[in-house]
Structure formats: C-alpha cells, structure tokens
Amino acid sequence: MTMVDISNDAAFREALLKLEPADARIVGAKFVESVAPLADDQRLRRIVDVASSSEATEEELEVSRKLATSIMVDTYTRCGADGDWNEQAGYFVARAAAACLAPLEKGKPGGPAWQAAMSSRMARTSAAINAGDGAESESGKQYHILSDYLETRERETS
Numbered sequence: 001m002t003m004v005d006i007s008n009d010a011a012f013r014e015a016l017l018k019l020e021p022a023d024a025r026i027v028g029a030k031f032v033e034s035v036a037p038l039a040d041d042q043r044l045r046r047i048v049d050v051a052s053s054s055e056a057t058e059e060e061l062e063v064s065r066k067l068a069t070s071i072m073v074d075t076y077t078r079c080g081a082d083g084d085w086n087e088q089a090g091y092f093v094a095r096a097a098a099a100c101l102a103p104l105e106k107g108k109p110g111g112p113a114w115q116a117a118m119s120s121r122m123a124r125t126s127a128a129i130n131a132g133d134g135a136e137s138e139s140g141k142q143y144h145i146l147s148d149y150l151e152t153r154e155r156e157t158s
Helices: 009-018 021-038 043-052 058-079 085-101 111-131 138-157
Strands: none
Touching: 009 111, 009 138, 021 043, 021 085, 021 111, 021 138, 043 058, 043 085, 058 085, 085 111, 111 138
16 A cells, blocks of 8 residues: 655646545545634535535435535625625635535536635635634645545545
C-alpha cells in the first residue's frame, strides 16, 4: 500500500480529476461538511448526508442539488449590497453543496469536487473576514481529507 501525500493544489486537482463521479461527490461532500458550521441553514446537514452516501438514489441527489441551489440563491440575495460576510460564508457553503452534486457533464472546470473545494475555501475566507482574523488553511484540511479518503479506498480495494 502506498501513502497518499497531497500537499499542493496541482496534486490535489489531479487526484480529484481521477476520481469516479460517485467518489468525487462523496469527497466534495466532505469538503462541504468541513465548512457547514459557517452556514446558518440546517437543511445543509441533510444535503451533506445525501451527498456523502454511496447509496443515495438519483432522485435524492437531484432533490438535494435543487435544495442547495435554492439555499445558494437565497443567501446570495441576503448578502445584499452591504456584503454581509456571514451571509457570504453561507452562500459559499450552499454553493459548495450544489457543486458537489452537479452532474459531471454540466460541471465547471476541474469537476464538481474541485468546485466544491474552491467554494468551501471561499466560505472559510468570508468567515475569517467577518471575524477580523486570518483565514485558517481550508486547503490544508482538504488535502488531508482527500489523502485519507484515497488511502481508505485503496485499503478497501486491496
């Protein structure tokens, strides 16, 4: 068994692009879970649960994606012209949830897991701006999440 070491965005993105769609969704959900406490909307917990499940049906995934998109639009509207950073963080958490549930063919560059990772980082940054302190490294957390996931998958298939 090899140790999976991801320590930069190039390796991170490359590893994400190699994932099967279901694995990319599950990893993306783990990224969302890391920042979910930054959002006030409790419905995001259920969305993360569905996205994290390898047994979720297509219908459950689609309903969750639509709900995440709805939350994203609602929080974007609440941010308003004043740029409420708490609402902005919630927007990016919902955006990350919607991204990890997006169909691959409709995905943006880098795929759904990459988009979920980037939105999760923006959520963390928004929360740090609101708190008036430096953002903790969400990217470092994400490297660790992905490395752990890949090691677990490797053990399961060996």
